[in-house]
Amino acid sequence: xxxxxEVLGIAKLARxxxxxxxxxxxxxxxxxxxxxxxxxxxxxxxxxxKQEDKTQIETTTRxxxxxxxxxxxxxxLVQSAPDxxxxxxxxxxxx
Amino acid sequence: xDILDLTITQLHDGFVKKQFTSVEVTKAYLDNIKKTDxxxxxxxxxxxxxxxxxxxxxxxxxxxxxxxxxxxGVPCSIKDAxxxxxxxxxxxxxxxxxxxxxxDATVIKNLKNNGAVILGKTNMDxxxxxxxxxxSAFKVTKNPHDKTRVAGGSSGGSAASIAANEAxxxxxxxxxxxxxxxxxxxxxVGLKPTYGAVSxxxxxxxxxxxxxxxxxxxxxxxxxxxxxxxFGKDPLDATSVDYKFSNQESSMKGxxxxxxxxxxxxxxDPEVEKIIKNAINRAKENGAKIVDISLPNLKFALACYxxxxxxxxxxxxxxxxxxxxxxxxxxxxxxxxxxVKSRGKGFGAEEKRRIMIGTYALSSGYYDAYYxxxxxxxxxxxxxFQNVFEKVDVIFCPVSPVPAFKIGxxxxxxxxxxxxxxxxxxxxxxxxxxxxxPAGKIDKLPVGLQIIGNYFEENKILSVAGLMEKMLL
Numbered sequence: 074x075x076x077x078x079e080v081l082g083i084a085k086l087a088r089x090x091x092x093x094x095x096x097x098x099x100x101x102x103x104x105x106x107x108x109x110x111x112x113x114x115x116x117x118x119x120x121x122x123k124q125e126d127k128t129q130i131e132t133t134t135r136x137x138x139x140x141x142x143x144x145x146x147x148x149x150l151v152q153s154a155p156d157x158x159x160x161x162x163x164x165x166x167x168x
Numbered sequence: 169x170d171i172l173d174l175t176i177t178q179l180h181d182g183f184v185k186k187q188f189t190s191v192e193v194t195k196a197y198l199d200n201i202k203k204t205d206x207x208x209x210x211x212x213x214x215x216x217x218x219x220x221x222x223x224x225x226x227x228x229x230x231x232x233x234x235x236x237x238x239x240x241g242v243p244c245s246i247k248d249a250x251x252x253x254x255x256x257x258x259x260x261x262x263x264x265x266x267x268x269x270x271x272d273a274t275v276i277k278n279l280k281n282n283g284a285v286i287l288g289k290t291n292m293d294x295x296x297x298x299x300x301x302x303x304s305a306f307k308v309t310k311n312p313h314d315k316t317r318v319a320g321g322s323s324g325g326s327a328a329s330i331a332a333n334e335a336x337x338x339x340x341x342x343x344x345x346x347x348x349x350x351x352x353x354x355x356x357v358g359l360k361p362t363y364g365a366v367s368x369x370x371x372x373x374x375x376x377x378x379x380x381x382x383x384x385x386x387x388x389x390x391x392x393x394x395x396x397x398x399f400g401k402d403p404l405d406a407t408s409v410d411y412k413f414s415n416q417e418s419s420m421k422g423x424x425x426x427x428x429x430x431x432x433x434x435x436x437d438p439e440v441e442k443i444i445k446n447a448i449n450r451a452k453e454n455g456a457k458i459v460d461i462s463l464p465n466l467k468f469a470l471a472c473y474x475x476x477x478x479x480x481x482x483x484x485x486x487x488x489x490x491x492x493x494x495x496x497x498x499x500x501x502x503x504x505x506x507x508v509k510s511r512g513k514g515f516g517a518e519e520k521r522r523i524m525i526g527t528y529a530l531s532s533g534y535y536d537a538y539y540x541x542x543x544x545x546x547x548x549x550x551x552x553f554q555n556v557f558e559k560v561d562v563i564f565c566p567v568s569p570v571p572a573f574k575i576g577x578x579x580x581x582x583x584x585x586x587x588x589x590x591x592x593x594x595x596x597x598x599x600x601x602x603x604x605x606p607a608g609k610i611d612k613l614p615v616g617l618q619i620i621g622n623y624f625e626e627n628k629i630l631s632v633a634g635l636m637e638k639m640l641l
Contacts, residue, residue, distance in 0.1 A: 090512025
């Protein structure tokens with residue numbers, strides 16, 4: 074079973090607050106799920122076959138130019154922020 | 169004739185012949201939602217004002233034009249992960265309980281350009297994390313065929329809205345089976361298109377290498393109409409591709425149908441097996457060639473998926489920080505406190521679980537053993553399908569090993585719930601298209617046949633599904 078400290082360590086990486094009870098449940102759930110993942114160790118090694126990959130996604134870039142969008146879109150996006158002042162999004166001190 | 173029983177094609181026909189107006193049809197649906205949805209729980213929000221405004225607009229188009237698109241004036245429901253400008257979009261999570269969509273998703277733009285009428289946003293497992301809608305932060309959607317059972321998930325609200333005559337069709341989104349499995353449980357047609365066939369711009373991302381939006385409808389013909397409106401390249405989704413939909417119809421005679429033995433193994437409900445085998449026999453009687461096939465690496469698919477999907481989800485959900493949008497917990501001393509507390513309060517148990525699994529699998533020291541290994545296994549699964557599609561045109565198999573299960577039956581055991589996706593996730597890993605077609609019932613519970621096709625062969629899947637639909641009537 075994965076330890077309480079390990080769970081808290083991952084939660085810290087994930088920027089996630091967990092209650093005492095959640096940590097306990099997470100220890101149990103994560104352990105059984107990670108145990109199940111061990112199945113992958115039994116999989117054979119992958120070697121590339123002759124088939125062409127039809128799903129090949131190409132890297133796409135667009136021209137570096139300004140695309141005009143209605144002002145309402147920017148307003149809508151800023152309005153979604155929980156804490157704003159004029160057209161700025163407010164955040165707390167970093168330290 | 170009940171207006172609510174009509175398909176898209178039949179409603180369109182009625183509009184052409186001036187038998188009824190879109191406002192009348194829309195009001196009939198809104199009335200039925202008011203009457204039945206307190207019991208079913210398909211909708212998270214009903215967009216009555218929007219629907220009536222769109223219906224009035226549609227009626228003007230219908231009155232003034234001889235030719236208008238098939239979807240004009242036809243009422244639909246939208247999975248709540250998809251943005252409809254000015255309307256609430258919760259993705260089934262408390263994190264987004266009060267979030268108003270700032271713009272339309274590309275698929276919504278497409279629907280609106282075709283004169284669609286949007287009745288509301290449907291219930292789902294948060295961000296798509298689940299197979300029953302039981303993880304929704306707001307309510308559980310009941311199966312209209314048996315209200316003690318789940319509607320499936322994560323697009324359970326969308327499927328139930330069609331089955332309960334609360335929408336003529338719906339849009340869902342499928343990351344591991346979220347269109348096909350609820351379609352199977354609720355007895356509707358659901359198509360998960362090829363990865364890249366439909367733009368995901370304006371959809372809350374779950375697993376970006378897996379997610380696809382697709383149609384859910386009463387008939388195969390309707391699903392095809394919707395698909396033709398939403399597919400195609402979108403500059404706002406770099407993974408979307410340009411592709412031509414061929415209207416060529418297939419014939420059952422000589423059709424090579426692959427039946428993978430791994431799908432008919434332990435764990436499959438014998439009654440489900442009987443219904444699927446019957447469908448295969450009907451195809452054979454009509455001239456199809458049944459080919460026994462094997463997908464040897466299928467047994468790793470579930471473990472592979474539950475490494476990759478939560479890894480991608482943990483990265484995608486990093487955007488919810490209490491700063492830009494969504495729930496924000498301002499108590500605390502600094503910025504880090506805002507992040508940690510907002511996420512702790514806004515995310516439910518399943519969101520937290522997946523973020524934790526994903527963060528673990530991606531963390532230094534474990535990356536090679538989990539994520540990298542899973543990506544390799546994913547290639548094996550893809551290769552299995554590619555080998556098989558050299559020998560067959562389509563694959564027939566069940567969508568789910570069991571019909572709709574009881575509410576609460578699997579709710580406490582996450583691993584047991586994950587196993588509900590065993591027959592659907594391999595397609596998302598491979599990027600292949602698949603459709604769920606109602607193939608029969610166990611008492612009153614529908615069972616879906618899964619028809620899998622090769623990349624970008626939605627036309628073949630839909631054509632074969634159309635033929636099967638007639639045979640199984």
